[in-house]
Amino acid sequence: MLLEGLMAVLQPFTIILIAIGTVVGIIFGSIPGLTATMAIVMFLPATYSMSASQGISMLMALYIGGISGGLISAILLNIPGTPSSVATCFDGKPMADKGEAGKALGTGVVFSFFGTLIGIAVLIVLTPVLCDFALKFQAYEYCALAVFSLSMVIALTGRDMPKGLVSAVLGALLATVGLAPIDSKPRFTFDLFQLNNGFALLVLLIGLFAISEVMAYAEGVRKDQSFTVDNNAKIKGAGFSLKEGIAQIPNCIISALIGVGIGILPGIGGGVSCMISYTVSKNISKHPQLYGTGIMDGVVASESANNGTIGGAMIPLLALGIPGDACTAMLLGGLQVHNVAPGPLIYEKSGAVVYAIFFAMVIAAIFMMLFMLLGMRFFVSVLKVPKNYLLPVVLVLCAIGAIGNANMLFDTYCMVGFGLMSYLMIKSKIPTVPMILGFILGPTFETNLRRVSQLASSDKFWSHPIFCVLMIATILVVIFSTRANLKEAKRAEAEEANS
Amino acid sequence: MKKNAKYMMDIVPGIVIALFSLWYLSMVPGIKTFTGMGSTPLTNHFVPYLWGGALLVLGLWILIRGIRKRAAFVKAGGTIEKFDLKKGIDEKREVILSFVILALYVGLMGPVGFVPMTILYLFAQILILTPTNKWKRTYVPALIVALICACLFYYLFRYKLNVLLPQGILKNFGL
Numbered sequence: 182m183l184l185e186g187l188m189a190v191l192q193p194f195t196i197i198l199i200a201i202g203t204v205v206g207i208i209f210g211s212i213p214g215l216t217a218t219m220a221i222v223m224f225l226p227a228t229y230s231m232s233a234s235q236g237i238s239m240l241m242a243l244y245i246g247g248i249s250g251g252l253i254s255a256i257l258l259n260i261p262g263t264p265s266s267v268a269t270c271f272d273g274k275p276m277a278d279k280g281e282a283g284k285a286l287g288t289g290v291v292f293s294f295f296g297t298l299i300g301i302a303v304l305i306v307l308t309p310v311l312c313d314f315a316l317k318f319q320a321y322e323y324c325a326l327a328v329f330s331l332s333m334v335i336a337l338t339g340r341d342m343p344k345g346l347v348s349a350v351l352g353a354l355l356a357t358v359g360l361a362p363i364d365s366k367p368r369f370t371f372d373l374f375q376l377n378n379g380f381a382l383l384v385l386l387i388g389l390f391a392i393s394e395v396m397a398y399a400e401g402v403r404k405d406q407s408f409t410v411d412n413n414a415k416i417k418g419a420g421f422s423l424k425e426g427i428a429q430i431p432n433c434i435i436s437a438l439i440g441v442g443i444g445i446l447p448g449i450g451g452g453v454s455c456m457i458s459y460t461v462s463k464n465i466s467k468h469p470q471l472y473g474t475g476i477m478d479g480v481v482a483s484e485s486a487n488n489g490t491i492g493g494a495m496i497p498l499l500a501l502g503i504p505g506d507a508c509t510a511m512l513l514g515g516l517q518v519h520n521v522a523p524g525p526l527i528y529e530k531s532g533a534v535v536y537a538i539f540f541a542m543v544i545a546a547i548f549m550m551l552f553m554l555l556g557m558r559f560f561v562s563v564l565k566v567p568k569n570y571l572l573p574v575v576l577v578l579c580a581i582g583a584i585g586n587a588n589m590l591f592d593t594y595c596m597v598g599f600g601l602m603s604y605l606m607i608k609s610k611i612p613t614v615p616m617i618l619g620f621i622l623g624p625t626f627e628t629n630l631r632r633v634s635q636l637a638s639s640d641k642f643w644s645h646p647i648f649c650v651l652m653i654a655t656i657l658v659v660i661f662s663t664r665a666n667l668k669e670a671k672r673a674e675a676e677e678a679n680s
Numbered sequence: 681m682k683k684n685a686k687y688m689m690d691i692v693p694g695i696v697i698a699l700f701s702l703w704y705l706s707m708v709p710g711i712k713t714f715t716g717m718g719s720t721p722l723t724n725h726f727v728p729y730l731w732g733g734a735l736l737v738l739g740l741w742i743l744i745r746g747i748r749k750r751a752a753f754v755k756a757g758g759t760i761e762k763f764d765l766k767k768g769i770d771e772k773r774e775v776i777l778s779f780v781i782l783a784l785y786v787g788l789m790g791p792v793g794f795v796p797m798t799i800l801y802l803f804a805q806i807l808i809l810t811p812t813n814k815w816k817r818t819y820v821p822a823l824i825v826a827l828i829c830a831c832l833f834y835y836l837f838r839y840k841l842n843v844l845l846p847q848g849i850l851k852n853f854g855l
Contacts, residue, residue, distance in 0.1 A: 361724035364714035
């Protein structure tokens with residue numbers, strides 16, 4: 182079966198399909214507003230006439246390219262191409278501003294590749310074990326996981342904790358719009374059918390990052406600001422030295438494993454994994470104060486994690502038939518179209534196709550790295566396009582992405598609304614990133630909290646060790662992060678008083 | 681930054697957040713709940729109350745912090761400057777204009793159509809993001825960029841990627 186899978190992928194036509202899929206995925210991922218999910222949706226019909234191995238290989242290439250491409254706009258424009266690359270902006274953009282765009286892109290690309298490989302390795306080796314573990318996650322565990330992930334907000338907020346918390350709560354509050362979980366009663370929809378499904382994450386992301394970037398530029402028009410970013414540094418190889426790369430290996434492994442772990446759990450996804458791994462990387466680093474100023478570590482943490490999530494998300498998809506997010510739901514559709522039934526018997530019934538998927542993922546990861554490294558000089562040249570032309574065009578692409586999300590013009594109105602909200606938040610020194618965490622985790626928390634309330638009479642929490650461990654971890658994170666933040670705030674106050 | 685702007689960064693957002701959370705909390709009782717068989721002990725009101733309450737507490741926290749900072753500022757002999765709305769609007773002219781044209785762009789895209797609105801929006805936004813002394817040299821390139829992008833994106837996304845971009849007046853021409 183292993184050889185059969187390998188032979189199916191090593192056909193010239195399949196390799197061409199994987200190459201095309203990777204390039205298209207990178208393009209979709211790099212344009213803010215277009216996502217890997219859209220790429221898979223659009224290319225799914227094109228795979229109908231192909232064999233299972235060919236079709237699924239192409240879809241996998243679109244998935245990997247789509248997740249990886251997000252780093253390009255995150256680094257060059259400070260606008261994440263996909264939710265998975267939100268944390269890449271934190272250090273990627275400052276690096277680009279320092280004239281190290283090539284190094285930031287190279288770091289992102291290479292460690293995206295390693296993150297993907299680690300994810301695939303875990304997928305191949307540990308699928309049965311991890312599926313058993315994932316099945317242990319029920320209402321109690323998901324509820325605790327959501328609380329634990331939300332507690333990470335405190336670490337992300339920095340010196341102004343209340344404002345960071347406001348942002349996270351606002352995100353969770355926005356997620357209450359739409360049909361309520363479990364009983365499907367409409368909440369805060371104001372009788373608008375367009376709000377029944379709530380706000381889309383993509384639309385929120387565009388509003389928060391793309392519009393605010395245009396407004397930040399608009400603010401400086403009368404000041405003597407440059408139209409382009411100075412990036413004359415010559416890019417050699419991947420943009421960073423071997424020594425620098427080797428120093429990042431532990432960071433990459435830890436972050437990729439966090440990505441895999443979060444990827445396994447349905448409903449959490451790459452958007453959360455990149456932020457959690459960034460926070461963890463910052464907390465365990467010897468120089469946490471440098472995070473956010475433009476260092477490789479931040480880009481490595483974010484990119485290794487979001488690509489590790491790919492392998493993680495494939496585990497429940499293949500072994501249990503449970504898609505973790507919209508992207509894997511589309512892949513599930515693709516598998517079913519090609520008569521591959523995911524589930525515990527997938528190795529017995531479609532073993533060759535499963536191995537073909539693994540090999541296709543590896544080849545797509547190699548193509549992704551090659552194409553992105555080769556295209557790096559071209560990507561960096563985007564910075565030479567005057568921003569007064571570039572930003573409006575990007576905003577139009579974002580509007581198209583918002584419309585294409587659900588083929589509704591209404592989403593563009595929300596996009597502008599979120600843009601205004603984001604601008605006001607930035608002016609009030611309220612960070613916008615915790616809002617994404619609150620928005621993603623709010624529904625997971627609510628659904629499982631309400632399920633727990635139903636179970637609590639017969640199923641006590643102490644019979645759930647994972648729940649207990651996560652709650653203890655949450656308490657520890659809250660205590661240590663609050664202490665660190667208070668120290669930082671006191672130091673800042675003292676500095677302010679001295680100046 | 682003006683010295684007194686530091687406490688305003690807390691007072692104004694604190695008031696807005698507190699008022700917003702009160703409005704949000706006042707909307708919660710109006711949500712219909714399901715109380716039939718299989719309903720959960722925690723209704724769909726619980727989490728909105730939780731988030732709304734948390735936001736109210738945080739809003740008040742920031743507001744009180746701002747008031748304390750203001751008191752400390754006054755005690756230290758600082759003078760409170762009055763906010764000049766006219767000056768404020770003038771300082772943010774480009775931002776306000778950008779939001780207005782963006783709102784008009786998405787608001788009129790349905791009836792007028794993607795292509796004409798995108799041409800107008802791109803042209804106007806490029807000019808807004810360009811210092812006025814460089815406008816003369818920008819008119820023609822801005823118009824060319826606007827025309828090419830609008831037509832290219834419309835063709836690519838509507839006809840090749842099946843995104844339902846509004847046709848608007850182009851419907852009359854069968855495009």
